Amino acid sequence: MMKKTVSLFFATLVSCVLxxxxxxxxxxxxxxxxxxxxxxxxxxxDWSGSGVLAEDVSSIISADLRRxxxxxxxxxxxxxxxxxxxxxxxxxxxxxxxxxxVVTGRMQPQANGYLLSFDLTNxxxxxxxxxxxxxxxxxxxxDIAHRAADEIFEAITGIRxxxxxxxxxxxxxxxxxxxxxxxxxxxxxxxxxxQIRRFSAPVMSPSWSPSGQEVAYVSFETGRPAIFxxxxxxxARQQLTNFKGLNSSPTWSPDGSxxxxxxxxxxxxxxxxxxxxxxxxxxxxxHFSIDTEPNWMPDGKSLVxxxxxxGKPQIYQLTLATGQVDRLTFDGDYNARPRVSPDGKTLVMVxxxxxxxxxxxMDIVSGRMRVLTETRLxxxxxxxxxxxxxxxxxxRGSKGILAAVSLDAGVKYSxxxxxxxxxxPAWSPYFD
Amino acid sequence: MFKxxxxxxxxxxxxxxxxxxxxxxxxxxxxxxVEQTPPPVVEDTTATETVxxxxxxxxxxxxxxxxxxxxxxLLIKHADRMRASTSGTVRLEGHADELGTREYNLALGExxxxxxxxxxxxxxxxxxxxxxxxxxxxxxASEGSSESARAMNRRVVIN
Numbered sequence: 001m002m003k004k005t006v007s008l009f010f011a012t013l014v015s016c017v018l019x020x021x022x023x024x025x026x027x028x029x030x031x032x033x034x035x036x037x038x039x040x041x042x043x044x045x046d047w048s049g050s051g052v053l054a055e056d057v058s059s060i061i062s063a064d065l066r067r068x069x070x071x072x073x074x075x076x077x078x079x080x081x082x083x084x085x086x087x088x089x090x091x092x093x094x095x096x097x098x099x100x101x102v103v104t105g106r107m108q109p110q111a112n113g114y115l116l117s118f119d120l121t122n123x124x125x126x127x128x129x130x131x132x133x134x135x136x137x138x139x140x141x142x143d144i145a146h147r148a149a150d151e152i153f154e155a156i157t158g159i160r161x162x163x164x165x166x167x168x169x170x171x172x173x174x175x176x177x178x179x180x181x182x183x184x185x186x187x188x189x190x191x192x193x194x195q196i197r198r199f200s201a202p203v204m205s206p207s208w209s210p211s212g213q214e215v216a217y218v219s220f221e222t223g224r225p226a227i228f229x230x231x232x233x234x235x236a237r238q239q240l241t242n243f244k245g246l247n248s249s250p251t252w253s254p255d256g257s258x259x260x261x262x263x264x265x266x267x268x269x270x271x272x273x274x275x276x277x278x279x280x281x282x283x284x285x286x287h288f289s290i291d292t293e294p295n296w297m298p299d300g301k302s303l304v305x306x307x308x309x310x311g312k313p314q315i316y317q318l319t320l321a322t323g324q325v326d327r328l329t330f331d332g333d334y335n336a337r338p339r340v341s342p343d344g345k346t347l348v349m350v351x352x353x354x355x356x357x358x359x360x361x362m363d364i365v366s367g368r369m370r371v372l373t374e375t376r377l378x379x380x381x382x383x384x385x386x387x388x389x390x391x392x393x394x395x396r397g398s399k400g401i402l403a404a405v406s407l408d409a410g411v412k413y414s415x416x417x418x419x420x421x422x423x424x425p426a427w428s429p430y431f432d
Numbered sequence: 433m434f435k436x437x438x439x440x441x442x443x444x445x446x447x448x449x450x451x452x453x454x455x456x457x458x459x460x461x462x463x464x465x466v467e468q469t470p471p472p473v474v475e476d477t478t479a480t481e482t483v484x485x486x487x488x489x490x491x492x493x494x495x496x497x498x499x500x501x502x503x504x505x506l507l508i509k510h511a512d513r514m515r516a517s518t519s520g521t522v523r524l525e526g527h528a529d530e531l532g533t534r535e536y537n538l539a540l541g542e543x544x545x546x547x548x549x550x551x552x553x554x555x556x557x558x559x560x561x562x563x564x565x566x567x568x569x570x571x572x573a574s575e576g577s578s579e580s581a582r583a584m585n586r587r588v589v590i591n
Contacts, residue, residue: 202570248538293535313532336533336536
């Protein structure tokens with residue numbers, strides 16, 4: 001088990017470099033790692049330009065790999081040499097350190113940006129695995145690092161990296177004695193946080209479009225809940241609903257053409273699907289109970305949702321073509337807010353056992369449930385697009401923080417906010 | 433038993449007669465006193481009493497939207513005033529505690545506010561004058577995770 005804090009590293013890096021709101025920053029604290037992570041050395045990269053680079057790219061890559069829990073980066077002070085190319089790598093030296101892979105790299109200035117050439121060398125196999133190049137603009141050093149980390153991670157673990165993804169979350173602060181709410185966007189490591197929009201009334205339930213260009217969310221700014229969609233690049237915004245009662249829980253269909261949501265205009269909460277091109281609403285459930293928190297199966301043919309039609313909140317599946325509803329969860333007296341893994345095989349949810357709200361996974365076919373977290377007030381799980389980890393919200397003391405756990409529960413880290421309460425993380429899709 | 437009742441009645445008759453006698457005896461002197469010093473004047477303040485504000489929050493048990501008996505008494509008073517009032521719409525704001533998921537709690541807050549609305553309508557309040565809105569757990573009245581804080585948050589506010 002690993003206990004390591006890399007917050008200082010991040011905080012320093014960020015405060016030196018970024019013009020974005022540093023007060024809004026989240027910092028990474030790794031609380032639990034994999035039992036047997038692969039030792040990998042990311043050697044400081046060569047820089048052929050003038051001056052000092054604004055970001056330490058090899059350090060960002062090391063931090064990405066460490067957060068996965070599957071890789072243990074070799075500390076820089078333990079390195080016996082700083083090779084710049086695979087040819088300069090001394091297999092014997094690195095083998096003595098127990099290092100399995102070495103990453104070498106060369107940063108070069110380019111018109112309006114940078115070029116990184118980087119190599120992965122297998123020490124025990126005594127062979128170069130690959131040499132790759134990634135380019136980016138002057139403000140994209142962190143993006144260059146995350147893309148390189150994705151390539152290295154996939155070559156070593158066989159799992160596609162998601163280090164270049166982002167998240168949206170809700171931040172609540174006090175301004176002049178009044179609560180102030182903001183929809184925030186940051187890199188998935190918490191860096192480069194920026195405010196999408198600020199609200200004086202609550203905002204909740206952010207959900208990404210599958211293209212990664214838009215988010216849908218619920219805002220109370222009109223004095224009642226309403227669903228909005230907002231383009232993250234242009235800032236263009238559209239109010240989609242203004243019905244009497246609840247307008248909540250928007251989630252985008254996998255093809256991006258529809259939005260599932262909850263409306264209570266009929267008297268009690270029912271699941272609806274809004275067809276975005278035509279603006280047509282279709283009612284999907286008819287029951288006097290609470291039906292809420294819809295989420296799409298990856299094939300777009302059915303929804304999973306929370307309902308208390310059996311007396312307590314449990315998770316059900318609705319087949320859109322037939323309207324048939326099947327109960328999925330039977331273990332425990334509170335299972336809610338389901339999200340489906342990208343392969344469609346696993347549900348993650350909020351699960352109450354012995355009075356404590358935790359995050360649990362369930363294998364949809366076997367129904368086998370597994371509790372992933374052991375804090376008290378865990379909620380809002382959101383799965384990474386590679387299905388390896390999920391981000392969720394919890395409390396530390398009275399403060400709302402974000403945390404992450406791998407779907408096999410082997411890796412955990414948290415991202416406390418330096419200011420205010422943070423909650424409802426929504427992990428972005430891949431952007432390509 | 434009969435005997436004691438009879439005795440009681442007899443005693444009452446005697447007392448009534450005596451009272452009648454004494455009042456006629458003192459009539460003159462009493463009139464004189466009134467003329468000399470007028471008694472304190474009692475004003476009827478019933479009209480101003482009705483604007484004393486009623487408690488406007490009702491509370492609920494965990495994961496429940498049933499009205500508690502104590503709540504019903506308060507809501508009947510609210511209904512009386514609402515029927516008499518001509519001043520516009522009343523907002524019923526439903527809230528939940530921090531336990532459970534946010535979107536489910538939004539629905540739970542609405543269910544609580546609906547329970548209050550339905551009760552008021554049964555008491556004769558015009559449904560068109562009542563607006564239900566739920567904030568779920570997004571606007572707690574009391575921060576913190578103690579049971580007393582949570583109990584304060586499971587509420588409907590009548591505005």
